[in-house]
Amino acid sequence: MLDFTHDPARQSWVDSAQAPGTDFPLQNLPFGRFRRAGSGQALRMGVAIGDQILDLAAARVAGGWTEAEAAWLQPLARGDLNAFMAQGPVARRGLRHALSRALEAGSPAQARLAACLLPQDQAEMAVPCHIGDYTDFYTGIHHATTVGKLFRPDNPLLPNYKWVPIGYHGRCSSIGVSGQQLRRPIGQFKAPDAAVPSYGPCQRLDWELEMGVFVGQGNALGEPLGMDRAEEDWFGLCLLNDWSARDVQAWEYQPLGPFLSKSFGSTLSPWIVTQEALAPFRRPFTRPEGDPQPLPYLDSAANRAHGALDITLSVALQTAAMREQGLPPQVLMHSNAGDAYWTVAQLLAHHSSNGCNLQPGDLLGSGTLSGPTPAQGGSLLELTLGGKQPLTLANGEQRCFLQDGDTVVLRGRCEAPGAVAIGLGPCLGTVLPARHAESA
């Protein structure tokens, strides 16, 4: 699966692509949707390179592409990532090869493409594609176990967990992009000792550290993908903050699952890192000894050989006071995407196994990706033991749940011997006070 685009010796004529710690070297080339900040222009598709964005509409006009490359660029040039996703893995790989060559140091394309760059700090980003359906899974077994323990100390994992990739449908309309500012939701909740429920601003507002997977071509209704097509089909990944109102969730979720506790907003990082860029960071997928092996429809040799993804994830918090004090966000936890109990291919294969049609640009959340130790909780619910043990921050502030003005920053980074490290780009979101008129 590795090819010349992963060669660590190759550098870009965009100098910042070689900056230490950059998320976007020549080996990454993720897709995002943007416009020049404040321009009010129509949204355009671009590829991140160092601290710049290559504008794909301008790049297509600049010429020098083969006929096939120009055809792949066509939907991107009109700002339509979904139509490019629908072209499938051949287009995804073909365009990656072309862009990697065009952006390589010494490429004759530099002369025509240098004018097609926009500095990322002059861009405003948008959700990268149309999301027709959003499904959130529950692949973080450490999260499921810790949260389960809060409710059922003797039986934290339900009997289906190791057999079924548990998931549920999420809300598309309120998905936003990094920088999203979310009003604290108002809702209905009931204290355990209260006789009747109350209605008011959420008191237990939380983040959840997830990854978001975008579907490529998908499948027709009634025609499951199967593991082999699923493995080829997923387009790429981003970070996903699945903001959660824990008090609302506890009261509403029986028997049909979370609803308003989640649908007030979900935040994505703006860049989709393709499965090709992630190829050097694939790992064997194994189950702990004694656990059941996946049923045949969720199993394949390729999945066992390299189904897992080695991505280091982290969450940092910057409170309003920290911003005033000039303090940077404080990292609260680290985990790794490789700890997920199900692989990306298994999610697509399971989702389509009943005939449900996946469509280009559909979003699949991983579920909260906590690590195995208590300090690696992927949410405040876990890190504070259900709000009972506050975190103390470096500036002395304490948090059980999020306060107004808090900014949450998710990050993801891939490193491997012999490979150039890549990152997912940050995912930021800030909590605004509840809407006053409704909080009465």
Add this chain to the structure above:
Amino acid sequence: MLDFTHDPARQSWVDSAQAPGTDFPLQNLPFGRFRRAGSGQALRMGVAIGDQILDLAAARVAGGWTEAEAAWLQPLARGDLNAFMAQGPVARRGLRHALSRALEAGSPAQARLAACLLPQDQAEMAVPCHIGDYTDFYTGIHHATTVGKLFRPDNPLLPNYKWVPIGYHGRCSSIGVSGQQLRRPIGQFKAPDAAVPSYGPCQRLDWELEMGVFVGQGNALGEPLGMDRAEEDWFGLCLLNDWSARDVQAWEYQPLGPFLSKSFGSTLSPWIVTQEALAPFRRPFTRPEGDPQPLPYLDSAANRAHGALDITLSVALQTAAMREQGLPPQVLMHSNAGDAYWTVAQLLAHHSSNGCNLQPGDLLGSGTLSGPTPAQGGSLLELTLGGKQPLTLANGEQRCFLQDGDTVVLRGRCEAPGAVAIGLGPCLGTVLPARHAESA
């Protein structure tokens, strides 16, 4: 709320609009998306009148409209119902008035509009608008009680039921229109006495009788609708068959709710009957004595006065054998939408109460609308006591759950003293055998 469009003395120059038992008299005027069957044309918007469809693109070109009417028709003329929904209740009422006048017997518009009709039996219908998000509620308290009893005989209704309009996100991509043929889904399930789950064709395939509500203008993220705007905002209704794989559902639904047990297909009736057409069939909304009153954010004087809808619902079944024997579908049950525990306005108000943005064309399912007696179950699960007591059909066949070749027909009909009866148009769906390659 009643106006001249409801006057029972008014008739249409389309004769079939006066046919006894028609769902589509002049007083109805529902919206649907269609094309001439087999034409491969782009989809168009139309309004049902008797056994005909008024083609709104053709009608706009035919002229004779005021400036405002022509503006309202503009998005409809290009097949875009969502954009018309976004114009809000003034447009919805204004166009209703104009169409009611134009289609009335004696109207001078007859000369130009007669050529804009297509017989319904020459049309193929489509899902009427783009559905950005689909939410399924659980307003049928008799359904919730009966199903709850199957699991918890002593405590059928969970403590939140009478406080929270319970709902969950559903799958948009697999929503189809009347006539949909659904492959029996394949899935994972576990018999109570089995050690491990199996994977294969669903053995407990069911229908659910629901209504689908379409959102009108909706609300911006972070800005709840509130009850008054919610009451004005909902655009109209159709029938919805929420096909359900009960064996898959039982195994997968803990703790995040139904997922693949529902997402293989959902079928809508093709015509959206507007809230204006339903005005004569509104009833006071009351709670049984001793039940809690809705919290203030789910309460309004208008909702108490006329929040409920008097719509008689029914489900009929035609098996493959019945089709061969020339037997019509056999009615299995009747219920009434007025038995729902929450009103349409309450669903919109609750859904947006956390700031979640509803968008034009979003679909809200009512949940299964069973009646109060055992014979009024809105699903086979209820009518057969969880599959333990088969139904015997008139031709001697028995059913616990659906067999391949079964066609399910939902119907809805509104009658009231002094009003012309209207109907929702039928919602048909047929079960195809499971996909062979996957059933191994």
